[in-house]
Amino acid sequence: MQWVLLFLGLCCYWNSCSDKVLSLPAAPKPKYQEAADRLSYILQDPVQGGDILLASPKIDFNIFNPFVGNRWPAEGSERLHATLMFPPLDDEKNLYPYVAKDFQENDQSLTFELREEAVFSDGSPVTADDVAAGFELLKKNGKSDLRDGYADVGCEILSPAKIRFYAINGGALSARKKFALGLMPVLKKQDLDQNDGLKKPITSGPYQVERFDKTREVHYLKKPNWWGESLWFNQGRYNFNRIGYLYIPNPEMNYQAFRKKTYTVRRELNPQWQQNRYDLPEIKQGTIQTLKVANYQPIKAGAIFFNVRSPFIKSKCIRRSLRNSFNFQDQNQRLYQEYYGYKRSLFFDPRLNSDVVEETINKGGFIECECMGTDRSPRKLVVVALIPAHKKILEPWQRALKKHNIELIIQMTSPGEYFKRLQTGNYDLIIVPQITGRDWCAVAENLERILKRSIDNKEDQQKMASFVNDVCEAETGVDEKQALQVMDRWAYKQALFIPMWFRPEIFYASWVPLKVPESLIGQSDIDHWSIKR
Incomplete structure (x- = not known):
């Protein structure tokens, strides 16, 4: 009888731990239990203490909140803010309690209960009022993936230590919305004046x-x-x-x-x-x-994106010709001793699952068109870049294009101007160092956001939306990456970007x-x- 009770007790213990994991669709079984000693990928015997001083190639910064859009955050400022739940690098589809000690969920809502011991740097407790204020700020002014994650979501303070999030329209609160809420940074309410982004923040x-x-x-x-x-x-x-x-x-x-x-x-x-x-x-x-x-980490390479609304590069043939003239492999060998890796893809080796991907593209009617003719009249193209390293990589291409009667103007911009032009599509071409996101669904959404600014064809925009939906609704991690690869290959065949490099x-x-x-x-x-x- 004692063994039965012990067994039942252990089952209850492990189930209670598993219940505290907030998961995405297609998430594997949680890797960690609450009783885990530590993460599997860190030092087993780290030394506590010591100082390090690094250098940034950037010019300046204007905020300590790295989650707000259209601002240039201080290097390292992500260390200032804890999140409601924690995503391990080797279990990224499962979230574990952090500032939130527990949560309850149903189809329509998600409720977090905050830890009593969670306090800010000024000694004040983290409250539901702080979480609600941070949520409202990021819902309005956060980076695009945060705004998307919090869209159509409302919140209700139930007590000083409990907050409920719900779908505003009365419908279901999706698992992805819940996951985005779990990753929310915890900000101090009194610190959220966006007109004074450089006062020392009160941190969690x-x-x-x-x-x-x-x-x-x-x-x-x-x-x-x-x-x-x-x-x-x-x-x-x-x-x-x-x-x-x-x-x-x-x-x-x-x-x-x-x-x-x-x-x-x-x-x-x-x-x-x-x-x-x-x-x-x-x-x-x-x-x-x-x-x-x-x-x-999963490869997310840089790319030069075309603005298809620009008259000269509206033609797919012209875009392919431009892409073919960008010989990064030669640069990599001559200038960089093959330091960089290179794939004709933004995310993965394009040879992986290539037959399945091609079949999916062709079934959807996305067959590659033949390229017809070229325009040899003198042209000017402006490519927007942010850092000197990008300019150096573009200069050999600039010289190569002169032979084709094309003047490539490399336009270096400030961070503020760069992000403004990226968001508005005010460019012929633009370098994006990396497509990122909290998960592959968010990566697909961010890629779509860039490509939609470069596509003026409603049919193609609908195709992009369907690709994103396939990524986000995939039932397994394999299906998710395969769907993203379909999206990547289709965009490559449409010559919407020139993939560059990864390290x-x-x-x-x-x-x-x-x-x-x-x-x-x-x-x-x-x-x-x-x-x-």
């Missing part, structure tokens, strides 16, 4: 702003006795006491500042410099440590001895590193 995450100058530097200090330190998924994360960033946009000055030890950890963005400028005596002596860190690994040099996880999936996140002693 592990770090707080120590000091900053918006054009020069920002420094974060780990909170002593942070409330979330003891949660199982935070064990072995956020190990540094201080993390800072210097803003040095000039590449040579940035490199020389590292040589002079003005900052301590350098991420090398220039593959030629990685090959030629690190034969240093300090490295040979062991004073500077070098690291090659696996970029093991299989990231090179670092450090004056500070560092430890990184052995697990490849956890290596690229500095919050998983620690000092080596």
Whole structure:
């Protein structure tokens, strides 16, 4: 009888843990139970403490809230804010309780109960009022995937520690809406004045702003006795006491500042410099440590997107000719010693499931058309770019196009101007470094958002919408990625983008001895590193 009671007790225990996992459609069985010691992809014996100082190639920043759209957030500001629930990198379709200790759901609503111990950096408790205020801000002014996730959702404060979200139209609250709500950052209500984005924020995450100058530097200090330190998924994360960033946009000055030890950890963005400028005596002596860190997250490559509304590139033939003249493989070999990876795709190796993908495209009537004729009259095209590295990659293409009587004007813009033009479609071509999102459905939605600005054909826009629906409604992870690949291949065949590159690994040099996880999936996140002693 005792064994039966013990068995039933264990079943109840594990079921209660499983009930606390908020899942997407097609989610696998949760990998972690609440009693897990730590995440599988982090250091097993991290050293707590120590300081690191990095450098940013950006010019400045204008806000500490990285979730608001059309702003330029401070480097590292994502560390300031905890979320209602936590998504492990190796279990990304399941969310585990974080600021929310529990939740209840039905078809129409999702209710979170907040942890009593969750407090902001000023010592005040996290309340449902704070969560509601942050929700309303992000629903109105958040980044596009947040606005989409919160659209047609309302909230109701049930108590100081309990908040209910529901579908405004009285219908069902979808699993994806619930997932988006679970990923919501927790912001302090009194901090949400968008006219003063640079006051030191009151934070719910592990770090707080120590000091900053918006054009020069920002420094974060780990909170002593942070409330979330003891949660199982935070064990072995956020190990540094201080993390800072210097803003040095000039590449040579940035490199020389590292040589002079003005900052301590350098991420090398220039593959030629990685090959030629690190034969240093300090490295040979062991004073500077070098690291090659696996970029093991799902590949989301950069691309040059066409604006089909531009008269000259309205023709698919012209777009294909332009794409064929962009010889990145040659650049990669001659200039970068094959440092970059290259695929004719934004996300995956296009050879994967290629027969199934082609069959799906052809069944849908999306058969590739033949290209007819070219226009050789003099033309000008403006390509919008954001960072100097993009300009360098575009310059050989610029020279190649001159032979075809095409003047490619590389237009470098400020962050604010770049995002404005990206959103309005005010460009002939534009470089987008990476298509991102909280999950593959959100990635598909963000890709559609860019492509819709470049398509003036209603039929093609409807096709894009159907692709997104197929991704978001896929029943398994395999089906989800296959549906996204159909969308990617169709857009490639329509010559709507030129895929560029991705980095299989990231090179670092450090004056500070560092430890990184052995697990490849956890290596690229500095919050998983620690000092080596």
